[in-house]
Amino acid sequence: xxxxxxxxxxxxxxxxxxxxxxxxxxxxxxxxxxxxxxxxxxxxxxxxxxxxxxxxxxxxxxxxxxxxxxxxxxxxxxxxxxxxxxxxxxxxxxxxxxxxxxxxxxxxxxx
Amino acid sequence: xxxxxxxxxxxxxxxxxxxxxxxxxxxxxxxxxxxxxxxxxxxxxxxxxxxxxxxxxxxxxxxxxxxxxxxxxxxxxxxxxxxxxxxxxxxxxxxxxxxxxxxxxxxxxxxxx
Numbered sequence: 001x002x003x004x005x006x007x008x009x010x011x012x013x014x015x016x017x018x019x020x021x022x023x024x025x026x027x028x029x030x031x032x033x034x035x036x037x038x039x040x041x042x043x044x045x046x047x048x049x050x051x052x053x054x055x056x057x058x059x060x061x062x063x064x065x066x067x068x069x070x071x072x073x074x075x076x077x078x079x080x081x082x083x084x085x086x087x088x089x090x091x092x093x094x095x096x097x098x099x100x101x102x103x104x105x106x107x108x109x110x111x
Numbered sequence: 112x113x114x115x116x117x118x119x120x121x122x123x124x125x126x127x128x129x130x131x132x133x134x135x136x137x138x139x140x141x142x143x144x145x146x147x148x149x150x151x152x153x154x155x156x157x158x159x160x161x162x163x164x165x166x167x168x169x170x171x172x173x174x175x176x177x178x179x180x181x182x183x184x185x186x187x188x189x190x191x192x193x194x195x196x197x198x199x200x201x202x203x204x205x206x207x208x209x210x211x212x213x214x215x216x217x218x219x220x221x222x223x224x
Contacts, residue, residue, distance in 0.1 A: 004153070033212045039157065042115075042201050042215030043154070078197035088153065090212075101146075 004091045005033075010106035013079055020022045021105045023089030034063055035088040037104070043088060047074070079109045109111045113138035115216035117202050122221045126194040132187045132219045134202030143185040144203040144213055147171055154201060160185055189221070197221040 007022040019058040025032070031050045035043035047063040049072070058065045062075045076083055086104040115136045124130045136143065142161050156169030158177035166177055172221040174189040185202060199220050203213035 032210075040217070042203075042217045043214045044215070048212045090154075092212075099144075099156070101155075103151060103153045 004089050004100045004102040006087065006089060006102040008105045008107040009103075010108070012108040012110060014110050015079055015081055017079055018075060018077045019079055019107060020073050021087045021107065023072045023074075023102055025070050025072070025089070025100075027091065027093065027100070029067075029091045029093060031092045032063075032065055032072050033090045033092065033099075034061075034072075034082075035090060035101075036085045037088065038085045046087075066076045076107075080110050081111055083107060084109045113214075115204060115214060117200075117216040117219050119219060120217070122219055124189075124192045124221065124223050126192060126223060128189075128192045128223075130189040130192055130221070132189075132200050133203075134185045134187070134216060134217055135183055135216075135217075136185075137183060137204075138204055138206075138214065139182070140204035140214075141182070141207040142205045142213075143179065143187075145169075145175075145177060145185065145187045146201040146203065148199040148201055148218070150197075157187065157200075192221075192223040194223055196221065197210075209212040 004025040015021045033048045034046045049063045049065045060077045063104040065072045088104045090101045092099045118133045144159040145157040155171045155172045160179040164183045199218040201218045202216045205213040
């Protein structure tokens with residue numbers, strides 16, 4: 001099974017609503033990253049949260065990290081149609097190249 | 112700003128063919144990666160390279176070769192394309208240390224007839 005995994009396959013919300021995507025992981029990590037991938041594009045990093053941090057914000061995005069439960073969440077407030085994308089979490093260790101991606105959660109934001 | 116350029120954007124091959132995908136980055140990053148993305152699955156690491164002429168196998172290296180000809184370029188070869196194979200191949204790069212968040216190209220979409 002995946003070493004990093006988003007908990008939901010897909011979800012949909014109406015524009016303006018808030019939404020949270022969750023991720024669980026199975027290894028000791030140095031950092032966790034959230035990526036967004038829009039159709040036809042490569043993944044784009046949204047937030048990097050290090051293992052000694054509990055929360056990180058970037059505009060309408062808020063990421064949390066709970067190393068005791070090995071879980072993370074990404075919340076988006078006041079969603080917009082352009083937030084429609086697949087959201088991935090990825091975990092990293094000290095070892096170069098050891099970045100593990102989850103399968104992704106597909107978010108659809110409706111007008 | 113920098114950019115990661117993958118060529119070609121779309122690639123249609125035939126079963127058994129040897130296919131080469133190219134990636135260029137102008138961030139002056141040390142580490143480069145090739146990932147494979149299949150529908151409904153997470154990205155899986157094929158090869159990565161921490162410097163020019165270096166090559167490290169990822170989880171999915173069987174059936175592929177790679178070459179880091181110079182710091183800015185990293186190519187991937189599918190040694191024998193599999194019939195009905197369909198995937199997106201993503202190139203990425205990151206600064207020295209490799210545990211920084213990699214930046215991704217837009218991908219090469221492969222279809223094998």
